[in-house]
Amino acid sequence: MRELLEAVAAGELSVTEAESKLSGYATTEAGRFDAARETRRGVPEAILCDGKIPGEVATLATTAVETTGRALVTRADDEQIQAVRARLAKEHPDANVQVRERANILVAHAVGFSKPELDATVGVVSAGTSDAIPAGEAVTVAEEMGASTEEIHDVGVASLVRVLDEVETLRDADVLVVAAGREGALPTVIAGLVDTPVIGLPVSNGYGHAGQGKSALLGMLQSCTVLSAVNIDAGFMAGAQAGLIAQAIGSAKE
Amino acid sequence: MRELLEAVAAGELSVTEAESKLSGYATTEAGRFDAARETRRGVPEAILCDGKIPGEVATLATTAVETTGRALVTRADDEQIQAVRARLAKEHPDANVQVRERANILVAHAVGFSKPELDATVGVVSAGTSDAIPAGEAVTVAEEMGASTEEIHDVGVASLVRVLDEVETLRDADVLVVAAGREGALPTVIAGLVDTPVIGLPVSNGYGHAGQGKSALLGMLQSCTVLSAVNIDAGFMAGAQAGLIAQAIGSAKE
Amino acid sequence: MRELLEAVAAGELSVTEAESKLSGYATTEAGRFDAARETRRGVPEAILCDGKIPGEVATLATTAVETTGRALVTRADDEQIQAVRARLAKEHPDANVQVRERANILVAHAVGFSKPELDATVGVVSAGTSDAIPAGEAVTVAEEMGASTEEIHDVGVASLVRVLDEVETLRDADVLVVAAGREGALPTVIAGLVDTPVIGLPVSNGYGHAGQGKSALLGMLQSCTVLSAVNIDAGFMAGAQAGLIAQAIGSAKE
Amino acid sequence: MRELLEAVAAGELSVTEAESKLSGYATTEAGRFDAARETRRGVPEAILCDGKIPGEVATLATTAVETTGRALVTRADDEQIQAVRARLAKEHPDANVQVRERANILVAHAVGFSKPELDATVGVVSAGTSDAIPAGEAVTVAEEMGASTEEIHDVGVASLVRVLDEVETLRDADVLVVAAGREGALPTVIAGLVDTPVIGLPVSNGYGHAGQGKSALLGMLQSCTVLSAVNIDAGFMAGAQAGLIAQAIGSAKE
Amino acid sequence: MRELLEAVAAGELSVTEAESKLSGYATTEAGRFDAARETRRGVPEAILCDGKIPGEVATLATTAVETTGRALVTRADDEQIQAVRARLAKEHPDANVQVRERANILVAHAVGFSKPELDATVGVVSAGTSDAIPAGEAVTVAEEMGASTEEIHDVGVASLVRVLDEVETLRDADVLVVAAGREGALPTVIAGLVDTPVIGLPVSNGYGHAGQGKSALLGMLQSCTVLSAVNIDAGFMAGAQAGLIAQAIGSAKE
Amino acid sequence: MRELLEAVAAGELSVTEAESKLSGYATTEAGRFDAARETRRGVPEAILCDGKIPGEVATLATTAVETTGRALVTRADDEQIQAVRARLAKEHPDANVQVRERANILVAHAVGFSKPELDATVGVVSAGTSDAIPAGEAVTVAEEMGASTEEIHDVGVASLVRVLDEVETLRDADVLVVAAGREGALPTVIAGLVDTPVIGLPVSNGYGHAGQGKSALLGMLQSCTVLSAVNIDAGFMAGAQAGLIAQAIGSAKE
């Protein structure tokens, strides 16, 4: 740090460059924290609806569209989605609004906003409808980061043949997010079949002792093959991590 | 119960029959608790060595040979095994003593003892050497109950092809004990391939959070297919439960 | 596997046979995953209502009737049951629909469907009304798999005489599912009285520390006699495991 | 309190009486904390050996004999017992020293010390040798408090007839301490047979998930009959609580 | 047991006596399980309202009044209480119905029913209104068992003087139930001041980590003085255990 | 931050000042991390011996004396203490070395080192010998930070009078560290008697469920009065936090 400051003192380094090196982002007059963070890492800031009233969600989404050109709203119920739609219809009537219904996600793009394009594919594997929300979050954030995505549904460890049927699709992806509830063994089984990074995404189904995703998470942490994991239902986190890997791969191809 | 006692009072039922109906076993002059229990259910009483000094183990084993014609000694270290061998060599020199080394089990049969024979096969599946003790316990107790056993080694969920290679052997067994550590998914995968009862046997390997078999047990309890489970490292229990099922099948064939 | 594939290459084995050997089921043009799984293992696929809206349940139940001749709907509330009844009345008016009220289960059979018949009895023991749902699930799935069932109610460890009164009935069953909440000791006590396999089914009653079935599950895992267990309230799983054992016994008798 | 102090100020109450009322014990010149506590409640102070070196144990035991006429040393290994014996032999050669071997307890009485005598019986039930230490602690402290004790061994829930065989002995006790490991169901079963208070004493045997007494404790807390419990292996606590109940009963008889 | 049965066979023992010795109660034509249990141990059977609809509670309460002369209904909400009142008003218009409002308990006595009278006092200590339900359960069941009760309110460890103010009242009771939430230290503090048995009753207040009574329960199990504990909010259990002790004391006085 | 950097660029702020403002410490040629941290916050860096071989401890202690004038060595066994003494005797023969035996702490001061002096007192309360190590750590670090300390021993909630006897001493301290094991209620009781900040220090005694300090920690977190807590056995942390408060008070007096 001392060298950096000496360089500033000596006029060898601009203040902006120094600030950027020190803190990871450059603030401007109009700058905002969220915008800066999104710019810095390439991961869109999500607006998590849990515990927010519809009006709060609508305000946050509108602000996001204004400052970053995009809003990514997760875990939204119907009422929250309507509030966002209504507000945007009024304040940003030209914005493009997409809702991924079963995943409870809304994405809005301001006119002129274009998301990045990466030459890399994120595969997202899920066992069924109970995984729809976290898997959908993973798909959406990966796409918003610019990755191509490939969704593979209805795959479970109790029916190996369904897994084997998808081996080529699984191998074609550059990185995989594998959602699983109950005993959470699917990421392990799939990681044994591919040579790409696998991110385990435990899902909160299952009941009784260690239900609601706990056994799935623990199983992924104890996996006998190579993978890393995120927390239960953390679909956004898994998709973003996959997106960062896709970014790295895409950049390497350029 | 009242009818039963009235029948005894009326002389319509012998005391022995009444006792047997009420309590599940008949005591004799020479009878003993352990012998009775073994007779009643067909499951040999095991002598669990944990926390016992060699002399105690040797005494218990000798008593077992004397009263039931057989001793089944589990979790025995070298010193305990030597103590049993020495004592039996002195007091029952003709007894047949077998040690299953990697499973830390000793079985002794008195001269003239013959274990039952069942027309049923118990398959015991394990992933590797770390499962040797509980898997070996399961094999031994199932054999002592009279079942044929089939051991299938080196099978794990991270290498599906090894599992598929064994499908026919797995299907040939009448009941399966499937040992697994780490994430404990093997019983689920196998249960998806066979139409026979599967008993999950979690094994205490794995480290870190939920290690030492905990994740394996929880995964079996959360299985998305049909199976039942026993406690961590409870190889004797799993083998005995499989043995009871084999008894039922074997009896049905007669 | 290699041998299998070589046989296919040599024309010695049909594709269908090979596929069946490899994966455990044969797909047909009209075939479906659920139907195949049911055929393979003999365990009917259940439609678990938790978290589904009535329309979804009705659709799944109708599909099940169409593809497998049967629907087994569990944890259904009144509204869900009415939705299934209404849909089936419209699309399959001749189907036979039975509801086991206290167990929240609905079973529908298409015209001409006949469930298997096994010469084996599954006994299901419960302590009282709080066990009605999981015990009822166990009874229903065992019956749908073809077993005879015997229900034994109002039995608990705090009143030994009630247990002893039922000893003969307990011994007459080929396999027992024993439901218990609170401290979960009933499977242990009963397993000490019979020579047949016992499956412990912990039930989510009890309050305070380790309530809601946790203590019951742990007690079954720590049992000092031989039994295996399923997860809390997993009545379907316990009944299906008992059904698999009954299948094995029934087959042996043929 | 104000009234009390006003009475002291007015000379209506002696200082000693006031102190006794306020704090529960009266100090004397020679008085000591431990002695006072023992006097007050009638429960002997135990010297718990865990983590103490032999010399410390010997010093504490000698002090106890000097101040209260008695030493009660628990969880003592051979070396600690020898140290106490040697020290007492030197400093209090006439003291009466008793060791309850399997329970790892030593009791020393000074010449002239006589323990109280209560007309009440504490029954202590245990399943086997693994319960010897906590059960022995319970017996010893109850006896030192003056109760008669009755020990009932080799009783377990997997063999109901052994329990029933002891019903009359169980009913003859005024209060029961019931030790149990594994699933911890024995106190529940026994409490269903008697009309006296039962104190559950969980014992640290059992392995795997919820082993080492945890399942036993939880099962006692979830009991479907009436009992109270102490912590795992807290034999001294269970025996002392039974002793307090015996004191109350014995006093009532006088 | 054999002796017993031989005595029956020899006509030396009546069937009823034998049954009573074996099982702990005698059935009659009109006899019922609940009634027998209540008679045997002296603890009234409680009807726990949790999860029952008002009609079920009313039916159970009416049956209890008919068979035992008394109904004890716990955890009843207003609707459940009204249902019981209405049903009893119709079917047993002369029954005496009492509701302890803050404790959510209803007690009904049939005409002519008289509860036992014991010469012994149960003290029930609580910290405040949050303990009202479990403390009230303890008081009610102890009274129904015939004990006198003394309630001591608004006592907590953060204000020692309130505890000291009540020392004499605390010492006058024959047995104490001490309810406490949060850190659960009150039973320990009080047990240090009295020479009577103390039963700790953890209460489900407190929030955050180990809230809802868990810390209180654990603290009682770890108490550095002598006491036994029941599960969280198990006021009925604590009061019944205190009632059993009071029975023993009361009987000793006769 | 931007303003700060602009000031550096403009020459209005020296590099050292800027660095200090940004990061909290200034590095010098000879500067070291440990020294800087100690200087910055006033809390001496401790050398925790757990898992280190004696030679490593000796090297670290010598380095500490050289760079900061002082070494504070915690959780040291005899061998580690001897290694430090020997090394210091050789390399810093004039250093003043003090060992607080029962607390397993060694403090060494270089010649000329003088610790700060604060006009504030830290009271450290403990129940007995089992608290000696963490309580001794708290005392030592508070003293090394310059506070006066007052140690109050043999105080426990089961003997209120001992607590009341010390009220004046407790009130004289400016801040209190209260160590407690088992149920951990002592900090709560004391905090109800004083008007100064109390820091709860849970101690790892107690056995069975929630033993080894867990119940004590949870009880402090659930306290019904005002206090904050540190982790189990974190005597250094508690003493340092008290030292920081004493620093603030001492500075305010200047």
Next chain:
Amino acid sequence: MRELLEAVAAGELSVTEAESKLSGYATTEAGRFDAARETRRGVPEAILCDGKIPGEVATLATTAVETTGRALVTRADDEQIQAVRARLAKEHPDANVQVRERANILVAHAVGFSKPELDATVGVVSAGTSDAIPAGEAVTVAEEMGASTEEIHDVGVASLVRVLDEVETLRDADVLVVAAGREGALPTVIAGLVDTPVIGLPVSNGYGHAGQGKSALLGMLQSCTVLSAVNIDAGFMAGAQAGLIAQAIGSAKE
């Protein structure tokens, strides 16, 4: 204690003084427990609304205003706040009522009530809106105890620069309360930058495994720098502890 009582007996000490010394507060004719406690320690008694009906809250708040001149109502919903406002408007129309909306706190001061004034500042740091309730509780209670407060918002470990921007403000406070959810690292990071006491306040956000504040609490207990912690969401406790430290500092300045 004896000396104290002897002094009372001798007339050397007034009853009031003695009582005060013994118990920590002096009761008067009109005195009340809550008032006394507030007087003694300087921490206002809070009325926690959880589980109370609006009428109960209103009654308690009115009583608090009457006896202590102030009411501090926490975790109040809109209905509860309206009830308090309405009751006070009727019974104490001149009282000053303030509501801190996002923190769900109401403070009422009677006419003529003046809170203390301390020359010390409590800084309260929070990450965002999800921390508003506990952080607001901490601010309010510290202010009511007389401290100045400084609130620092929108600070989180994922954006270090925001933390660094606030270093001077953080260092200006005399004591800091740092709220944090998720991984709870903010108190650690801030404690590394200041030389004042830091109190960690874990907040119940975060989902999945160890969510709802658990991970935050554990992280604070495991902090690698010096801090103490309170329970999850215990904003009142954290603020009151900070207030006690501010009291000590403020008093030292006088």
Next chain:
Amino acid sequence: MRELLEAVAAGELSVTEAESKLSGYATTEAGRFDAARETRRGVPEAILCDGKIPGEVATLATTAVETTGRALVTRADDEQIQAVRARLAKEHPDANVQVRERANILVAHAVGFSKPELDATVGVVSAGTSDAIPAGEAVTVAEEMGASTEEIHDVGVASLVRVLDEVETLRDADVLVVAAGREGALPTVIAGLVDTPVIGLPVSNGYGHAGQGKSALLGMLQSCTVLSAVNIDAGFMAGAQAGLIAQAIGSAKE
């Protein structure tokens, strides 16, 4: 799968190709499971020494060198390392053997073995010596997979400036493994500064409640920024996952 098998039947696909497509690897006469797995995914098979005797480790290492050209031995103590060295010296005297002492890792390369080379860098960050073993495992496996590695030591959240000093190095890596114990916040802080994937590696230091890495793991799962995690001390897993990402990046560059 059907298409695949039909192609085999039609002679359009060779058996080997089919097998490879189905199972993920091709077996040969001399082929072995470990070798195949290593080939397939590019992750070297590690020999985990925990619980193995030196002779077993030596045998496994020798076999690994023979079949894959390389042995990677982890968690090896001195005796195990000597055994491997001795065996290899005898059987493969020309093998190149490297030991990374503080990480307890041994790597042996057969003559002629050359590990892959990737144009990608894995950064491994650790806080200090307590992280040496897992961090060293991560470095070694990443290097063996062909990545360049950059180690960054002595970085912790309590000293932000050390983190900031390394920002450029951190940003230069293509993927980061960040080891942390105690509260485990370092990966979060670093992930907030870089735009590359970060893998959290919790380390088993820390004591008391949630010590031994538990709090660190939970904190990483609750991170408020984007990262994925592996189990406690799973350095091999973290390094291999980073290696897979590096493989993907390196391949993309080709």
